[in-house]
Amino acid sequence: xxxxxxxxxxxxxxxxxxxxxxxxxxxxxxxxxxxxxxxxxxxxxxxxxxxxxxxxxxxxxxxxxxxxxxxxxxxxxxxxxxxxxxxxxxxxxxxxxxxxxxxxxxxxxxxxxxxxxxxxxxxxxxxxxxxxxxxxxxxxxxxxxxxxxxxxxxxxxxxxxxxxxxxxxxxxxx
Amino acid sequence: xxxxxxxxxxxxxxxxxxxxxxxxxxxxxxxxxxxxxxxxxxxxxxxxxxxxxxxxxxxxxxxxxxxxxxxxxxxxxxxxxxxxxxxxxxxxxxxxxxxxxxxxxxxxxxxxxxxxxxxxxxxxxxxxxxxxxxxxxxxxxxxxxxxxxxxxxx
Numbered sequence: 455x456x457x458x459x460x461x462x463x464x465x466x467x468x469x470x471x472x473x474x475x476x477x478x479x480x481x482x483x484x485x486x487x488x489x490x491x492x493x494x495x496x497x498x499x500x501x502x503x504x505x506x507x508x509x510x511x512x513x514x515x516x517x518x519x520x521x522x523x524x525x526x527x528x529x530x531x532x533x534x535x536x537x538x539x540x541x542x543x544x545x546x547x548x549x550x551x552x553x554x555x556x557x558x559x560x561x562x563x564x565x566x567x568x569x570x571x572x573x574x575x576x577x578x579x580x581x582x583x584x585x586x587x588x589x590x591x592x593x594x595x596x597x598x599x600x601x602x603x604x605x606x607x608x609x610x611x612x613x614x615x616x617x618x619x620x621x622x623x624x625x626x627x628x
Numbered sequence: 629x630x631x632x633x634x635x636x637x638x639x640x641x642x643x644x645x646x647x648x649x650x651x652x653x654x655x656x657x658x659x660x661x662x663x664x665x666x667x668x669x670x671x672x673x674x675x676x677x678x679x680x681x682x683x684x685x686x687x688x689x690x691x692x693x694x695x696x697x698x699x700x701x702x703x704x705x706x707x708x709x710x711x712x713x714x715x716x717x718x719x720x721x722x723x724x725x726x727x728x729x730x731x732x733x734x735x736x737x738x739x740x741x742x743x744x745x746x747x748x749x750x751x752x753x754x755x756x757x758x759x760x761x762x763x764x765x766x767x768x769x770x771x772x773x774x775x776x777x778x779x780x781x782x
Contacts, residue, residue, distance in 0.1 A: 479648065480644055480647070480648065482651070483647045483648045483650070483651035484647055486650075486651045486654065486655065487647050487650055487651060490654060535759070535761030536737065536761070537737050537738065537759040537761065538735075538736050538737040539736070539737050540693040540737060540759065540760040540761040540763075541692060541693060574707075575707055575708075576705070576706060576707040576708055576709060577706070597759075598704070598706040598707075598709065598758075598759070598762060599709035600703075600704035600705070600706065600709040600761075600762045601759060601761045601762060
């Protein structure tokens with residue numbers, strides 16, 4: 455059996471390298487399209503969504519499909535890009551959609567003073583479930599639809615709370 | 629049998645090509661047409677839509693949302709998220725802008741955008757400062773028509 459010459463060794467090796475490079479590129483692009491157009495996993499922590507989400511950490515599944523075809527509805531838990539810092543992506547609940555008249559207590563820790571606003575066209579009013587410790591639309595105002603990144607669907611971890619995330623029972627009676 | 633395999637191969641290759649193209653368009657850069665004359669004379673100096681400019685939109689800036697005054701950006705409209713506008717950033721967070729009625733401070737995380745053609749532009753003078761998170765890319769060059777290929781400066 456003749457041994458392969460050095461030139462064909464390099465041609466085989468370069469073809470292998472190109473194939474692996476192409477495979478990695480295709481994998482990266484596939485992951486990008488899935489996480490940006492279908493759904494993604496998120497690790498959520500912090501006190502603003504107590505009791506719905508644990509302050510010490512949850513792994514959640516979010517989807518990006520519904521934001522393209524329909525407006526968000528009241529009671530959805532959404533990931534938004536913060537209007538105060540575009541590098542942060544807080545998770546809050548939609549309390550009001552465009553046209554709604556919302557009354558809220560501005561700062562429950564300080565006083566009982568409440569304020570009423572009408573949510574403008576193309577915006578949503580978001581609020582954390584734990585209003586005593588949450589920076590949300592009560593502080594930075596209604597959020598335009600373009601800042602919504604995705605809607606939370608399911609909790610994966612901690613396992614004892616594995617299950618869907620949806621509107622709170624009070625929202626359902628509205 | 630052969631033509632079925634051929635069609636399957638073509639389908640697989642175009643699917644892979646489509647996914648790679650979509651990723652490049654989202655992460656790297658894309659080419660978009662410019663409609664309207666709110667950015668005259670920087671873009672679309674004539675009113676005839678046959679000569680509309682096509683511009684190169686850079687997407688690397690979306691990693692940290694670092695922008696500067698003078699950048700021309702593509703952003704989603706705050707009133708209708710399906711619309712995209714192209715305007716220039718004239719105010720960064722913390723700066724004071726004199727709008728039609730008074731002097732306004734641009735809040736943290738927002739920017740003030742205006743079209744170069746002030747008489748025919750729907751911009752922050754109407755809908756206020758926009759959050760930086762609405763920006764979808766930065767316009768760097770005009771790439772069509774060939775006689776107008778140029779870098780867009782501050």
